[in-house]
Amino acid sequence: MVPPPLSGSTREERIGYVRESWKCMHNCEVCGKCHLLRGESPETLYADYIEGLRSYREVTLSIRERNNLSGGGSK
Numbered sequence: 001m002v003p004p005p006l007s008g009s010t011r012e013e014r015i016g017y018v019r020e021s022w023k024c025m026h027n028c029e030v031c032g033k034c035h036l037l038r039g040e041s042p043e044t045l046y047a048d049y050i051e052g053l054r055s056y057r058e059v060t061l062s063i064r065e066r067n068n069l070s071g072g073g074s075k
Contacts, residue, residue, distance in 0.1 A: 003049075003056035012051060018056075025074045036067065 001023065004013045022042035025031040037045065045063055048054040 006049075006055060007050050011052065014046075014052070014056075015043065015050045018042050036057060036063065038067070 001017070003017050003021075006014075019042065022033055024032070024039070028034060044052065046056070046059050049056045049059045
């Protein structure tokens, strides 16, 4: 599934994509989504994308950088 582009998509389409992409799989040993979110909601972390300010990719890279800087990255 490809994220809706900022131009040509609505806020509702973008928030729907974020919610679907980060939906709990109820299999923590395999998934790892909660580890990446670090207790925050995907809507909060992807707020800039949802509001059309930054691309999904830009926000994702920021989240990865944050996790790596705080010691959460694997090497």
